[in-house]
Amino acid sequence: MVLENDVDVVIPDKNLIPLRTFPITVPILTFQFDSLYQPPPEEEFTPEVPVTEHFGAAFSRSSVMEILERISQRRWAPLDWYLLAHQAEQLSLLTSRHESLLVLTNLQNRWKKAGVVAYPHQIAATEQVIKEMNGCAILADEVGLGKTIEACMIMKEYMLRGMVSRVLILTPAGLCWQWYGELKEKFGVLATIQRSEYDWERSRVIIASMDRAKRNPHREIIHSLTYDMVIIDEAHKLKNHKTMNWQFVNGIKRKYTLMLTATPVQNDLSELYTLITLLKPGQLGTYREFKRHFVLDKRLPRQSERLRCLLSQVMIRNRRATTSVEFTKRHVQSVPIQFSPEEDALYKCVTCYMQDSVRELGYAAQNVLALITLQREVCSTPLAAAVTLERLIGKYSEPKMRARLEQLHAMAISCSTCSKADRLIELVNRIGDKVLVFTEYRASQQYLRWRLEQHGLVTLGFDGSLSSSRKDWVRELFRRQGDVLVSTESGGEGLNFQFACHVINYDLPWNPMRLEQRIGRVHRLGQTRPVYVYNMATANTIEEHILYLLYEKINMFNLVIGDLELILAELGNADKLEARLYEIVAETAHDPERLRHALEHLAQEFAGAQAQVRAQKEKIDSWLTW
Numbered sequence: 001m002v003l004e005n006d007v008d009v010v011i012p013d014k015n016l017i018p019l020r021t022f023p024i025t026v027p028i029l030t031f032q033f034d035s036l037y038q039p040p041p042e043e044e045f046t047p048e049v050p051v052t053e054h055f056g057a058a059f060s061r062s063s064v065m066e067i068l069e070r071i072s073q074r075r076w077a078p079l080d081w082y083l084l085a086h087q088a089e090q091l092s093l094l095t096s097r098h099e100s101l102l103v104l105t106n107l108q109n110r111w112k113k114a115g116v117v118a119y120p121h122q123i124a125a126t127e128q129v130i131k132e133m134n135g136c137a138i139l140a141d142e143v144g145l146g147k148t149i150e151a152c153m154i155m156k157e158y159m160l161r162g163m164v165s166r167v168l169i170l171t172p173a174g175l176c177w178q179w180y181g182e183l184k185e186k187f188g189v190l191a192t193i194q195r196s197e198y199d200w201e202r203s204r205v206i207i208a209s210m211d212r213a214k215r216n217p218h219r220e221i222i223h224s225l226t227y228d229m230v231i232i233d234e235a236h237k238l239k240n241h242k243t244m245n246w247q248f249v250n251g252i253k254r255k256y257t258l259m260l261t262a263t264p265v266q267n268d269l270s271e272l273y274t275l276i277t278l279l280k281p282g283q284l285g286t287y288r289e290f291k292r293h294f295v296l297d298k299r300l301p302r303q304s305e306r307l308r309c310l311l312s313q314v315m316i317r318n319r320r321a322t323t324s325v326e327f328t329k330r331h332v333q334s335v336p337i338q339f340s341p342e343e344d345a346l347y348k349c350v351t352c353y354m355q356d357s358v359r360e361l362g363y364a365a366q367n368v369l370a371l372i373t374l375q376r377e378v379c380s381t382p383l384a385a386a387v388t389l390e391r392l393i394g395k396y397s398e399p400k401m402r403a404r405l406e407q408l409h410a411m412a413i414s415c416s417t418c419s420k421a422d423r424l425i426e427l428v429n430r431i432g433d434k435v436l437v438f439t440e441y442r443a444s445q446q447y448l449r450w451r452l453e454q455h456g457l458v459t460l461g462f463d464g465s466l467s468s469s470r471k472d473w474v475r476e477l478f479r480r481q482g483d484v485l486v487s488t489e490s491g492g493e494g495l496n497f498q499f500a501c502h503v504i505n506y507d508l509p510w511n512p513m514r515l516e517q518r519i520g521r522v523h524r525l526g527q528t529r530p531v532y533v534y535n536m537a538t539a540n541t542i543e544e545h546i547l548y549l550l551y552e553k554i555n556m557f558n559l560v561i562g563d564l565e566l567i568l569a570e571l572g573n574a575d576k577l578e579a580r581l582y583e584i585v586a587e588t589a590h591d592p593e594r595l596r597h598a599l600e601h602l603a604q605e606f607a608g609a610q611a612q613v614r615a616q617k618e619k620i621d622s623w624l625t626w
Contacts, residue, residue: 101126102160103153107187115498115526116186118153119325121318122146126153128316135256136279138235140317143262145325146525148182150316151231151258156187164228164256166204167191170249171233173209177471179233180207181496184472197221210237214248226253235259238278239271250278264315269295272311280314329530330523334547335427335504337538340417347378347541349408350385358586372542372585377441378412379543380507381421384443386412420536421451424506427534428457428484434500437486438518440507445486448506452484462487489514497521501529506536508546511578542585549581549599 103126104118111118121141129137135158139147158164169179169191176193183189183205192203194213199206200221210232212218230252232238238246238259257279265272273290276283284290296302339347354371370392377384389409396402428435439445442463449459460474460482478485479499489509500522509515523531537543580602588595 101130101153101157103157106160107156110188111186114186115528116149117526118149119146119323119525121323121325122150122153125150125316125318126157129154129258130157133314135229136258136314138259138261138264138275138279138315140261140264140315142317142319144327144525145318145320145323147260147262148179148233149186149525151260152182152187152189154258155229155231156189158229158256159189166225166227167206167229167231168222168227168252168254169205169207169231169233170210170213171207173211175233176207176209178496181472183207194218200225210234210245214244219248222248223251223253227255229256229258230254231258231260233260235275236261236263236271239274241274241277246274246278264317269301276311276314283314284310325525327523327525328527330519330533331530332533332535335423335534335536336544337420337423337536339538339541340419342411342415343378343382343417343419346382346385346408346411346415347375347538349411350375350378353404353408369582372582375542376507377444379420379538379541380439380441381418381444381447382412382415383418383447384441387443418447418451420506420538421448423536424448424504425452425455427504428452429455431502431532433502434478434482435484435502435504436497436500436518436521437484437504437506438489439486440489440509442488444507445488448486452486457483459484459486461485464488496524496526498524498526498528501527502532502534504534504536508535508537508543510546510581545585545595545599546581548596549603 101123104123107116110116125139125141129135129139135154139150141147141150155164155167171179180191180193183191189205191205191207192199194200194203194206194208197217200218208218213222230249232249238249240246241250259275259279261275264275270287273284273287285293294301294303294307301307354375357371370388374385374388374392377388386409389405389412393402393405393409396405424437428437437448439448445461445463449461452459458481460478462471462474462485466474474485475497478497485497485500503519503522505515505518509518519531519533535547537547584595584598584602588598
């Protein structure tokens with residue numbers, strides 16, 4: 001060989017015996033020289049250039065001339081030498097415990113511009129997964145500690161090392177845009193959100209809904225491919241090995257696997273066994289062995305220390321109490337609204353119509369939903385109610401009902417005031433900073449933008465009709481020169497707005513999880529200022545009752561970030577809670593006192609679920625954390 005150097009390659013033995021070091025002689029071809037036809041003075045060496053942290057190269061005239069001679073004679077080391085050297089360097093990078101993470105230097109400037117802070121527990125988790133867990137791990141940090149960032153750091157590190165190219169990210173449908181935004185903004189990875197069956201093969205990094213991916217023809221296509229890395233968000237949904245989700249993921253051919261969940265155990269230790277067996281079969285033995293050695297009660301383990309040792313090889317769990325993560329303070333304020341006389345008359349007429357309809361038609365979910373939505377739209381803007389009434393008029397042919405709807409429509413059209421919008425304008429002017437305003441209805445969104453712009457404010461609209469690139473564009477416009485971003489519910493998914501710190505809930509959602517997700521657009525890791533949340537509710541209306549439940553009885557705004565999701569899961573899930581609210585309102589539409597009593601009862605159930613979740617977390621964390 002013309003130029004030689006020894007490279008120490010650390011190769012881990014699978015039987016966990018002490019590491020051994022093997023020298024490999026590597027021929028070096030890369031060099032820099034001003035002119036091949038005008039060599040430097042005899043035996044003058046160039047300064048040594050470090051090729052990597054492990055070896056370097058220096059060149060002399062004789063070595064260069066010999067390289068040129070060998071090239072002209074077509075005599076050179078076989079390609080296998082170079083492949084071996086490349087693999088050796090990758091293996092050395094992977095196994096060296098003292099090797100710094102490439103992702104930290106590669107993304108330094110990007111993170112500085114985006115305001116991203118890599119917390120010590122995230123860096124430690126990335127190093128542990130790569131150096132000790134061979135890229136297969138359950139990231140089980142408590143909610144709010146940045147598991148998504150950890151997973152992206154691990155993925156990007158492997159990409160920078162040339163070890164990962166094709167990636168599949170499986171997540172609930174509502175989180176696809178959030179993953180897309182995190183990867184693009186913070187890691188410079190342009191992923192594809194899956195929309196057609198052709199995306200699977202032509203996309204290197206693809207984000208997909210678990211519910212869609214597990215069904216044919218998508219399932220068959222995915223199982224025919226091989227992925228370098230598969231990332232599964234909300235992995236606790238794989239806790240049952242008999243489900244389609246578990247069997248689908250188990251059939252994916254993959255090299256590395258990351259599973260993200262804040263609740264690796266919810267009801268039974270068998271859930272933990274199922275997750276770990278999917279990640280690393282045999283880690284906990286057979287199910288019979290696992291039950292015999294480690295299960296005392298379905299939520300209480302035996303041989304805790306031995307179980308912790310096995311779990312620590314495949315799971316990382318950080319808690320708020322042991323990390324340096326601190327969220328900025330959240331200030332919540334109720335903003336009461338008083339209807340004008342004509343608005344009050346419209347609301348009472350709509351409420352009376354709803355009560356009469358419930359008495360005549362009985363409780364039918366579809367009918368009641370439309371009527372309660374109409375009542376809520378009056379609380380938003382008369383324009384939103386008018387749009388719905390116009391649609392209802394076209395559906396009914398019965399003369400009496402049609403005449404009544406036409407009367408309500410005329411009242412909504414002729415209503416010249418919107419007290420809630422007036423108060424919003426006052427509030428935005430008083431804040432004097434960027435504001436996110438959330439409304440439930442497109443008609444209200446358009447009306448509010450028109451009213452705000454009449455007062456010289458720069459507004460932008462954000463809704464589900466925007467494409468991904470247009471959403472990014474609107475977000476950047478808002479960051480640079482916008483005053484108010486008026487967003488509908490679907491428009492708030494996926495992008496984060498830490499550069500703002502004021503959120504106005506113009507319309508209150510009845511699903512507490514959606515309310516928390518709205519606030520989470522600004523109150524999250526990376527926010528450096530206190531966050532202010534304003535909840536607008538009209539007095540003596542259904543809005544006032546819902547605010548009373550969420551703010552005073554449930555006290556959800558003071559819950560620890562992430563606990564709400566666990567509590568709602570204990571109650572059956574957020575959608576069931578929302579359905580129960582509709583049912584309660586429909587059944588007590590004619591009796592405000594009975595309505596308040598029913599909401600009190602629901603709040604007591606919520607408090608019971610909260611206490612149960614707290615007890616479960618304490619019990620599980622007592623043996624799950626090491």
